Amino acid sequence: xxxxxxxxxxxxxxxxxxxxxxxxxxxxxxxxxxxxxxxxxxxxxxxxxxxxxxxxxxxxxxxxxxxxxxxxxxxxxxxxxxxxxxxxxxxxxxxxxxxxxxxxxxxxxxxxxxxxxxxxxxxxxxxxxxxxxxxxxxxxxxxxxxxxxxxxxxxxxxxxxxxxxxxxxxxxxxxxxxxxxx
Amino acid sequence: xxxxxxxxxxxxxxxxxxxxxxxxxxxxxxxxxxxxxxxxxxxxxxxxxxxxxxxxxxxxxxxxxxxxxxxxxxxxxxxxxxxxxxxxxxxxxxxxxxxxxxxxxxxxxxxxxxxxxxxxxxxxxxxxxxxxxxxxxxxxxxxxxxxxxxxxxxxxxxxxxxxxxxxxxxxxxxxxxxxxxxxxxxxxxxxxxxxxxxxxxxxxxxxxxxxxxxxxxxxxxxxxxxxxxxxxxxxxxxxxxxxxxxxxxxxxxxxxxxxxxxxxxxxxxxxxxxxxxxxxxxxxxxxxxxxxxxxxxxxxxxxxxxxxxxxxxxxxxxxxxxxxxxxxxxxxxxxxxxxxxxxxxxxxxxxxxxxxxxxxxxxxxxxxxxxxxxxxxxxxxxxxxxxxxxxxxxxxxxxxxxxxxxxxxxxxxxxxxxxxxxxxxxxxxxxxxxxxxxxxxxxxxxxxxxxxxxxxxxxxxxxxxxxxxxxxxxxxxxxxxxxxxxxxxxxxxxxxxxxxxxxxxxxxxxxxxxxxxxxxxxxxxxxxxxxxxxxxxxxxxxxxxxxxxxxxxxxxxxxxxxxxxxxxxxxxxxxxxxxxxxxxxxxxxxxxxxxxxxxxxxxxxxxxxxxxxxxxxxxxxxxxxxxxxxxxxxxxxxxxxxxxxxxxxxxxxxxxxxxxxxxxxxxxxxxxxxxxxxxxxxxxxxxxxxxxxxxxxxxxxxxxxxxxxxxxxxxxxxxxxxxxxxxxxxxxxxxxxxxxxxxxxxxxxxxxxxxxxxxxxxxxxxxxxxxxxxxxxxxxxxxxxxxxxxxxxxxxxxxxxxx
Ligand code: FES
Ligand code: FES
Numbered sequence: 001x002x003x004x005x006x007x008x009x010x011x012x013x014x015x016x017x018x019x020x021x022x023x024x025x026x027x028x029x030x031x032x033x034x035x036x037x038x039x040x041x042x043x044x045x046x047x048x049x050x051x052x053x054x055x056x057x058x059x060x061x062x063x064x065x066x067x068x069x070x071x072x073x074x075x076x077x078x079x080x081x082x083x084x085x086x087x088x089x090x091x092x093x094x095x096x097x098x099x100x101x102x103x104x105x106x107x108x109x110x111x112x113x114x115x116x117x118x119x120x121x122x123x124x125x126x127x128x129x130x131x132x133x134x135x136x137x138x139x140x141x142x143x144x145x146x147x148x149x150x151x152x153x154x155x156x157x158x159x160x161x162x163x164x165x166x167x168x169x170x171x172x173x174x175x176x177x178x179x180x181x182x
Numbered sequence: 183x184x185x186x187x188x189x190x191x192x193x194x195x196x197x198x199x200x201x202x203x204x205x206x207x208x209x210x211x212x213x214x215x216x217x218x219x220x221x222x223x224x225x226x227x228x229x230x231x232x233x234x235x236x237x238x239x240x241x242x243x244x245x246x247x248x249x250x251x252x253x254x255x256x257x258x259x260x261x262x263x264x265x266x267x268x269x270x271x272x273x274x275x276x277x278x279x280x281x282x283x284x285x286x287x288x289x290x291x292x293x294x295x296x297x298x299x300x301x302x303x304x305x306x307x308x309x310x311x312x313x314x315x316x317x318x319x320x321x322x323x324x325x326x327x328x329x330x331x332x333x334x335x336x337x338x339x340x341x342x343x344x345x346x347x348x349x350x351x352x353x354x355x356x357x358x359x360x361x362x363x364x365x366x367x368x369x370x371x372x373x374x375x376x377x378x379x380x381x382x383x384x385x386x387x388x389x390x391x392x393x394x395x396x397x398x399x400x401x402x403x404x405x406x407x408x409x410x411x412x413x414x415x416x417x418x419x420x421x422x423x424x425x426x427x428x429x430x431x432x433x434x435x436x437x438x439x440x441x442x443x444x445x446x447x448x449x450x451x452x453x454x455x456x457x458x459x460x461x462x463x464x465x466x467x468x469x470x471x472x473x474x475x476x477x478x479x480x481x482x483x484x485x486x487x488x489x490x491x492x493x494x495x496x497x498x499x500x501x502x503x504x505x506x507x508x509x510x511x512x513x514x515x516x517x518x519x520x521x522x523x524x525x526x527x528x529x530x531x532x533x534x535x536x537x538x539x540x541x542x543x544x545x546x547x548x549x550x551x552x553x554x555x556x557x558x559x560x561x562x563x564x565x566x567x568x569x570x571x572x573x574x575x576x577x578x579x580x581x582x583x584x585x586x587x588x589x590x591x592x593x594x595x596x597x598x599x600x601x602x603x604x605x606x607x608x609x610x611x612x613x614x615x616x617x618x619x620x621x622x623x624x625x626x627x628x629x630x631x632x633x634x635x636x637x638x639x640x641x642x643x644x645x646x647x648x649x650x651x652x653x654x655x656x657x658x659x660x661x662x663x664x665x666x667x668x669x670x671x672x673x674x675x676x677x678x679x680x681x682x683x684x685x686x687x688x689x690x691x692x693x694x695x696x697x698x699x700x701x702x703x704x705x706x707x708x709x710x711x712x713x714x715x716x717x718x719x720x721x722x723x724x725x726x727x728x729x730x731x732x733x734x735x736x737x738x739x740x741x742x743x744x745x746x747x748x749x750x751x752x753x754x755x756x757x758x759x760x761x762x763x764x765x766x767x768x769x770x771x772x773x774x775x776x777x778x779x780x781x782x783x784x785x786x787x788x789x790x791x792x793x794x795x796x797x798x799x800x801x802x803x804x805x806x807x808x809x810x811x812x813x814x815x816x817x818x819x820x821x822x823x824x825x826x827x828x829x830x831x832x833x834x835x836x837x838x839x840x841x842x843x844x845x846x847x848x849x850x851x852x853x854x855x856x857x858x859x860x861x862x863x864x865x866x867x868x869x870x871x872x873x874x875x876x877x878x879x880x881x882x883x884x885x886x887x888x889x890x891x892x893x894x895x896x897x898x899x900x901x902x903x904x905x906x907x908x909x910x911x912x913x914x915x916x917x918x919x920x921x922x923x924x925x926x927x928x929x930x931x932x933x934x935x936x937x938x939x940x941x942x943x944x945x946x947x948x949x950x951x952x953x954x955x956x957x958x959x960x961x962x963x964x965x966x967x968x969x970x971x972x973x974x975x976x977x978x979x980x981x982x983x984x985x
Contacts, residue, residue: 056228057221059448061397062481066905069397097221110219114211117870120691120878122218123225123397123448152914155905157395157449158691159874160881161913162920 028092030055031099041087045079046070048086049096057097057126061155068154071127072096078134080153097126100133108178109133109171116167120158128154132168140176142168187595191623193860196873196922201866205704206934209870213695214446214717223446226401226418227478234403235264237466237477238309240299240316241487242291245325245556245898246337249289249298249318257301257315262308265469266316268299272465276432278424278456280355280362280523281347282340283559285432285461291320292339292521293558294899295486302466302475325556325898329495329516332360332553339521339554352820353527360554362519363527367534367606367826370545372501375510379501383582386985387574389948389966390891391493391518394563395910398448399484404463405474411435413467414474415460416443420450420688421729426721428457433464444719447690451882452562452941453489454690455731456525485903490892492526492552492560493518494567496537496574501545506588508597510545511538515571517552520559527552529560529567532662534826535607537571539579540618540658540836541594542603548826556898562731564879565941568659569886569948573966576655576949581962589633590953591626594656595619605834608827614930616862616937618656618836624923625654625840628858635957647847650855651958654840655949657861659942660831661732665818667832669735670725671742673702673750675807679774679789681706683715683743686727687735692940693871697736698743700868701933705747707772708788725810733938734832736867738813740933745811751776757791757804816931833929833937837861839880839950841917845958850974852888852951860923861942864935869924872939876922879943885911887948888968 027036030053037052049055049072058081061069065083072081073095100107106114109132119125128151135142135150142150147168156164194200201207217223254266269288275281287296299316303309326332326339335358340346344357353363376382402417413435419425422442430437447454459477466475479488494517501510515533519526530552537548583593598619603611629652643649672684683702689695699713706713716724727739755766758776762769762784770779777785786795794804821828842856857880866872889909893901902908928935948966956962961976964985976984 050228055221056224059225059227059398061399061448062905064481064904064906067397067481097219101220106216106219113219114215117212117215117874119212119215119218120693120874121397121447121449122214122223122691123227125218126221129219148914148916152912155395155397155910155912157397157451157882157910158878160877160879160920161911161916162877163874165913165916 024087026086026090028089028094030094031096039086041085043086044082045084045086045089046081049081055096055098059123059126061123068131069124069127071130071154073130073134076134076137078131097129100129108174109136112167112171112174116163116170118159118163118167124154124156128156128164132171135168136172136175140172142172187619187623188627191627193624193923193925199866199869199924201869203704203934205700205710207866207869208700210696210700210710210868212693212871213699213715214689225398225446225448226403226416227398227448229403229416229445231403231405231474234474234476235302235304235470236306236309237300237302237463237475238306238313239297239477240313242287242294242296242298244291244320244322245294246323247291247320248323249287249291250321251319252299253317254299256317257312260308260312260315262304263301263312264304264473265302265466266299266312267465267469274432274461274465276428276457276461278428278524279349279353279527283522285465293556295558296521297462297487300462300466302470326360326554327898328555329518329553332555335359339556351823353531354823362523362552362554363530365531365534365550365826366824367546367548368824369606372510372512372545372547375545376499376501376512379509380504381585382499382501383585384499385578385581385964387496387577387964389494389570389573391490391560392563392886392890392892393485393490393908394451394453396449396451396453399479399481400454400458400488401478402459402463403474403476404460404467406464406467406472408468408472411439413440413464415441416445417460418447418454419444420447420454420690420731421456422688422719422721423686423726424455424729425457425460429460432461442721444688447688450690451564452566452731455562455729458488481905482903485908486558486900489524489559489561491563492520492529494570496571498574498578500578500582502582502586506586506593506596508541508543511543512547513537513574515550517560518555518557519552520555520557522559523552524559525562526560528662529562532567533571535605535821535830536568536659537575538606539572539575540599540656541597542599546606548606557894558900564882565659565945566662566732568945569883572655572657572946573948576946577952580653580953580956591622591631594622606826607821607830609829609831613927615834616836616864616929617925617927618658618838618862620925620927621836621838621860621862622654622656624860624925625838625858628921628923629654629840629842629856631840637960640960644847649845649847649958650842651845651954652840652842653950653953653957654838655946655953657837657839657942657946658834659945660834661734661938663728663732663734663815663832665815665820667728668812668814669727669738669742670810670812671739671746672725673746673809675750675788675792677792679712679787679792681708681713683713684724685715685739686719686725687739688719688730689717692875693868694735696871697867698739701740701743702747705744706750708774733940733942736936737833737932737938738815740936741813742811744933746809749809749811750807753804753807753809754788754791757795758786760803761786761795761797833932835861835863835937835939835942837942839946841950841954843951843954843958845955845973847977850970850972850977852955852968852973854884854917854951856919857917858921858923859943860925861939862925862927863939864929864932864937865926866924867936872924873922875940876943877920880920880947881911881916883944883947884915884917886966887951891967
């Protein structure tokens with residue numbers, strides 16, 4: 001026989017009630033713009049971005065930190081936003097896929113993803129791009145091993161990864177060339 | 183090894199490919215790439231509707247149980263809850279080919295994960311809370327654990343198997359058994375031929391159920407309007423028109439009362455064909471007064487509740503002569519299809535005409551049993567049964583060649599199907615069918631095959647701790663579809679001369695939008711930038727398409743697009759003939775103009791005719807340009823129920839993979855160093871995307887070969903429903919080198935000769951790796967996946983056959 005214990009339920013309800021009452025004010029920067037929002041302290045960063053800020057780029061494909069579809073950049077680091085509380089981003093700088101292109105022009109990284117056809121269904125793409133962004137920021141001239149390490153946490157079921165690998169490599173190279181030129 | 187076939191073998195690879203067409207074959211960028219790299223692509227997962235409710239589901243923890251009692255009163259009383267339903271609230275039965283599944287389990291559950299109740303509430307959190315408030319009592323029953331249990335038929339998964347409504351004459355449920363469908367093909371006299379054979383080899387190959395793992399799990403929103411009775415659906419699905427029809431059938435409605443919208447879809451691989459969350463959500467929406475209700479499967483639910491690729495056991499007996507001629511093949515495929523038939527029975531059916539491999543054998547018996555067990559049910563998965571059947575056939579071919587002492591390349595060549603031969607089902611093979619020999623020769627050459635390793639060579643390498651091995655395997659697949667499958671395309675010209683194409687198929691990553699745009703540009707001879715294939719699909723406005731499955735969309739819709747384009751050209755010529763005072767037969771088209779063939783300066787641009795043409799005196803001729811085209815599969819037939827004879831295949835795509843692997847003899851891990859993959863695809867439509875299909879499919883094949891597979895407890899509870907325990911390949915598992923090879927022997931009734939190539943790329947990767955593993959170790963493996971654990975234990979056991 002399987003029934004749910006009432007005691008557990010009361011605890012659940014109480015916790016929910018409490019979190020509803022204890023809302024916090026969160027202020028942070030998202031894609032270069034200041035954001036101030038009142039949130040439930042148990043809210044996940046991924047849900048904050050999607051449900052509150054309506055930035056639907058970051059996806060949820062596991063909710064357990066295992067697939068990378070929810071990857072965003074928090075204070076320069078790629079993080080899986082399904083494992084981070086919104087409250088932990090107090091005062092932080094966040095970049096999402098929506099913040100990659102400037103003035104309607106695709107960033108070099110995005111251009112290379114298009115050129116290499118590093119996407120098929122596209123569901124993993126926002127997370128891939130953010131992991132790649134953080135990787136290139138950390139290693140402007142990444143070795144093959146560094147690319148595999150940096151991108152190894154992002155699952156893609158469609159592409160087979162070769163095109164993503166090549167896109168990251170080419171983007172890093174073009175960005176370096178751009179930097180040398182300026 | 184030198185062989186005349188190899189010496190003369192030439193081929194085009196990804197690196198060298200050149201198309202003879204202006205647009206077709208060119209590596210154009212994906213039409214929807216920008217939306218996807220900017221985060222603007224909206225999937226069903228991202229959609230929100232005004233007044234939308236959120237659903238959560240309660241799943242059976244037992245593989246087979248009686249539902250003794252369900253009490254939803256506490257859930258219903260929770261503030262914010264708008265609807266709670268259980269199996270007691272509905273008798274809606276669903277199914278594709280067999281009407282065997284209730285929208286929610288009623289009285290009895292048939293697999294761990296089956297939905298027993300569902301809630302719709304104002305937030306996901308409240309819905310989740312309400313789920314915990316449902317009191318349910320089960321009486322746990324003994325499950326039908328596996329194929330042997332099922333075939334013993336002491337317990338029936340469906341007591342009413344004899345009464346299940348099904349597509350008659352195509353599927354054959356067996357009364358008083360767990361066999362959802364028994365299909366067979368029979369040709370010649372396999373028994374007599376077996377007796378005359380010099381050598382008869384019998385083997386058994388198995389593989390577990392595997393999950394599709396689209397990155398976007400199944401998601402749907404349904405709004406069931408209580409006033410008009412109409413149902414609106416937004417869903418992450420591959421086949422909007424099939425879904426519409428199946429919904430209408432289950433709910434006793436007209437097709438037109440159901441409107442299916444498909445936004446961007448985050449991968450499918452067959453798992454999103456058919457009908458899934460929609461009936462359940464319709465019941466919830468109705469119960470909630472017609473509010474839109476959204477349900478999204480968590481990853482764990484996706485593993486536990488959504489259908490998989492069936493586990494399979496292939497028993498194969500082959501008769502060969504000393505010179506390597508195959509004279510008889512007797513195969514039984516048993517599919518562990520889980521609790522419901524879904525697409526599973528069709529996978530089973532496909533095995534009777536696709537399950538022999540691309541070989542000419544005159545005496546054949548294939549029996550395919552799609553079998554019910556108390557497990558998560560199965561459906562179509564990329565390649566539709568062929569990865570499984572070719573795991574059986576292509577491993578058997580390798581073992582036969584070992585026993586005969588013939589090189590496996592030679593042995594395959596000897597038996598390969600050629601023009602003049604017939605397939606299992608009796609289809610005559612012609613040059614237009616494609617050439618499997620070209621494919622095999624190309625990959626064998628590319629991989630540098632010089633023959634199997636000797637025992638001495640193996641021993642020498644063994645001392646280094648790493649052993650290399652090479653292997654290859656054939657691929658052959660035709661779309662599994664009804665003989666009267668159809669699709670249509672609508673084309674409109676905008677006032678600026680741009681072409682808007684509406685299609686019924688779904689682009690869930692395979693690139694249909696871009697392929698159809700290229701064919702449009704090719705036929706009308708306009709720049710690709712001037713063609714837009716509309717992505718939004720709505721069954722009320724888009725033209726019909728049967729199903730986006732089976733790698734046949736470009737073939738069928740490509741033909742339809744050519745017709746629509748020709749129709750548009752004819753319309754423009756009719757207008758231009760009036761304006762230019764030329765007979766239509768003297769007019770040609772090109773570069774965006776209709777012109778007089780004899781005097782090309784007498785011409786009118788398409789654009790000037792888009793809305794009808796204005797003559798110099800102001801009068802108009804013609805009208806807004808709209809055309810359509812359709813394609814109906816031609817010449818196909820159902821199969822004879824007893825012999826499996828008939829014409830099932832729109833197109834056979836042949837191919838071959840060869841792999842070069844390195845095995846760590848201590849850890850048992852397999853490193854895939856190189857894969858060469860050749861397909862006789864008739865004509866490349868978009869090189870960039872074919873490349874993507876090959877690389878992606880090879881990777882999925884590697885997943886099935888060495889990583890993936892469901893594990894069940896003794897009680898048939900799924901033990902690995904997460905990415906932690908059910909891993910799929912990551913970038914680190916990438917083979918160092920993949921060489922896609924394109925063989926272009928055109929098919930005469932295909933657009934530019936092009937056959938489908940999408941699912942195919944995954945098929946036979948496990949077989950090729952299994953064969954390479956024998957080359958490396960001298961050990962035959964019969965069960966997938968070839969995990970390090972299995973390989974290492976196999977080595978340690980000292981045995982030559984590992985089951
Ligand atoms: S959704 Fe965050 S890692 Fe998968
Ligand atoms: S493109 Fe589909 S999961 Fe990566």
